[in-house]
Amino acid sequence: MAKNKDKKTNETFESDENKENLPNNEENSDEIESNENELLEENESLKNSLTILQADFINFKKRIEKEKSQSISLANEGLIMKLLPIVDDLERAYENKIQEDEFSEGIKIILDNFKEILKREGLEEIESKDTLFDHNVHQAILVEKNDEVESGYIIDTLQKGYKLNGKIIRPSMVKVSE
Incomplete structure (x- = not known):
């Protein structure tokens, strides 16, 4: 029984100690x-x-x-x-x-x-025959006077030109009318 009394005293002491350590509710x-x-x-x-x-x-x-x-x-x-x-x-x-x-x-x-x-x-040929010379897609190799073809138009394609997916990878090499 003495043990139970000591135990209760310890529990009471611990609970009092805990109450003192708890901050008040507002601060918490x-x-x-x-x-x-x-x-x-x-x-x-x-x-x-x-x-x-x-x-x-x-x-x-x-x-x-x-x-x-x-x-x-x-x-x-x-x-x-x-x-x-x-x-x-x-x-x-x-x-x-x-x-x-x-x-x-x-x-x-x-x-x-x-x-x-x-x-x-995606490869496509560049049109050259009987078209107006365009320095962006054609490379003039020869210029020739030709009464049958208007000046600035392509007379003959010496080497075909190609585009790959819209990008010129080889210009057409052409003969142009003077």
Whole structure:
């Protein structure tokens, strides 16, 4: 029983001690409200930071995709530039055929298929024949007086020019009327 009495005395002493250590309710309420405001401000700041980081990440992804697309486009351009002399040779071979036979028709089929593939990749021929000379897409190799063709118009195309996805990769080499 003495133990129970000591135990109760200790509990009473501890509860009195705790009461003395507790701040009054008003001070406690102000402190809680202050902490709540600080936490709300910090939360808002973190939300803003997250929004900015998300926007930065989206912009980063877009920039990487654009750079990737440009790299592929440049690689395609380089490859197509290397293939254009083959197109020129096939066209010359077909145009200078000695006779109509299966071999010349085979060249024509290969040339047409090859051109179709390049067209799907964005390659297009620059129109030159019977058009007005345009220094942006044509390169004048020869100038000739010709009474049948108006001055400044193209008489003949010596080498075809090409655009790849709207960009001139090789100007047409032409003969222009004086």
